[in-house]
Amino acid sequence: MALSTFSRASEVDPRPSTSAWQRIRYRVQQFGASLWPRVAPQEIDRVALWLPPEGVALFLRMIKRDQRHSLDVQQSLLIAGHDQPDLLAAALLHDAAKTAQPGHRLKLSHRVAVVLMQAIKPGWVEQVARATPDDWRYPFYLHLHHPEMGARLAQEAGCSQLTAGLIRRHQVKLSAPPVDEEDQLLAWLQIADDAN
Numbered sequence: 001m002a003l004s005t006f007s008r009a010s011e012v013d014p015r016p017s018t019s020a021w022q023r024i025r026y027r028v029q030q031f032g033a034s035l036w037p038r039v040a041p042q043e044i045d046r047v048a049l050w051l052p053p054e055g056v057a058l059f060l061r062m063i064k065r066d067q068r069h070s071l072d073v074q075q076s077l078l079i080a081g082h083d084q085p086d087l088l089a090a091a092l093l094h095d096a097a098k099t100a101q102p103g104h105r106l107k108l109s110h111r112v113a114v115v116l117m118q119a120i121k122p123g124w125v126e127q128v129a130r131a132t133p134d135d136w137r138y139p140f141y142l143h144l145h146h147p148e149m150g151a152r153l154a155q156e157a158g159c160s161q162l163t164a165g166l167i168r169r170h171q172v173k174l175s176a177p178p179v180d181e182e183d184q185l186l187a188w189l190q191i192a193d194d195a196n
């Protein structure tokens, strides 16, 4: 299948001809959904179709907001017709290391700080990050290193090498056209991740 393009969810207005009031209401609902993300029990049940039992446990340790994001990434892939199991498993766990390690979570405040720091001074986050889990600056390290940490967690949870490889590489954009299966799956994962 050729590379599919996704629209950013935030840019998709389901009813472009609606009134300004309806558009405002839609945006408010969207904002509310991001503040109070919901995951239906049936969605959790379906996670077990793609992950081994330890992988499901890892998924459930993520905060609800990241569970929602991961399910949405997977859903984008499914809608686009991608059914490769390692890819769909990677979609569910690609950001697991951000919040699945109890006591060491990337909170919303850290995410906001990262965005601001990157905008104000490129390289600032890298300067501030510390690898010591007890340090208050550890969440910045977590932000920078969640791909390789997540790959390790996924592998320990029984996921495949290919799933772990996709998670390890998911933040690094391909600099050339895909040359093998992993590259191609990675490109699809990144498109879906960017769209959600």
Ligand SMILES: [Fe+2]
Pocket (backbone or CB within 6 Å): 094, 095, 146, 170, 171
């Ligand atoms: Fe990520």
Ligand SMILES: [Fe+2]
Pocket (backbone or CB within 6 Å): 069, 094, 095, 193
């Ligand atoms: Fe993501």
